[in-house]
Amino acid sequence: MANSLIQLRxxxxxxxxxxEIFDKLGIDLPTAIRMFLVRSVLEKGIPFPMKLEDDSITRNAIFAMKEASRLAKEHGISEMTLEEINAEISDARK
Known part of the structure; x- marks a missing residue:
C-alpha cells in the first residue's frame, strides 16, 4: 500500500x-497520529467521546417530569403524597 503524506499546522x-506525553508512552508523534487514524477507522468515528454538555438529557428529563406532572393532574393525583401513591399501586396489584 502506498504511503500518503499528511501535513497539518x-x-x-x-x-x-x-x-512530551507521547515520549513518556514510548511513541513518537507520527505513531500517535497513525494510532488515532487506525482507531478511527476501526470504530468508524472519533475514537473518544466528543460532546458538549449533554443538554438533551436534561431537556428529556425536564420533559418527562412535566409530562408526569400533567398526567398526575389529569388523573387527579397531583396532590397525593408518595405514600398514598405507593398504597394505590399496592392496592391495584392485589
Whole structure:
C-alpha cells in the first residue's frame, strides 16, 4: 500500500505538550497520529467521546417530569403524597 503524506499546522505549545506525553508512552508523534487514524477507522468515528454538555438529557428529563406532572393532574393525583401513591399501586396489584 502506498504511503500518503499528511501535513497539518498546530500550536507549538500543543505539539510540545503532546510530544512530551507521547515520549513518556514510548511513541513518537507520527505513531500517535497513525494510532488515532487506525482507531478511527476501526470504530468508524472519533475514537473518544466528543460532546458538549449533554443538554438533551436534561431537556428529556425536564420533559418527562412535566409530562408526569400533567398526567398526575389529569388523573387527579397531583396532590397525593408518595405514600398514598405507593398504597394505590399496592392496592391495584392485589
Amino acid at each position: 498546530v500550536d507549538e505549545n500543543l505539539r510540545l505538550e503532546a510530544v
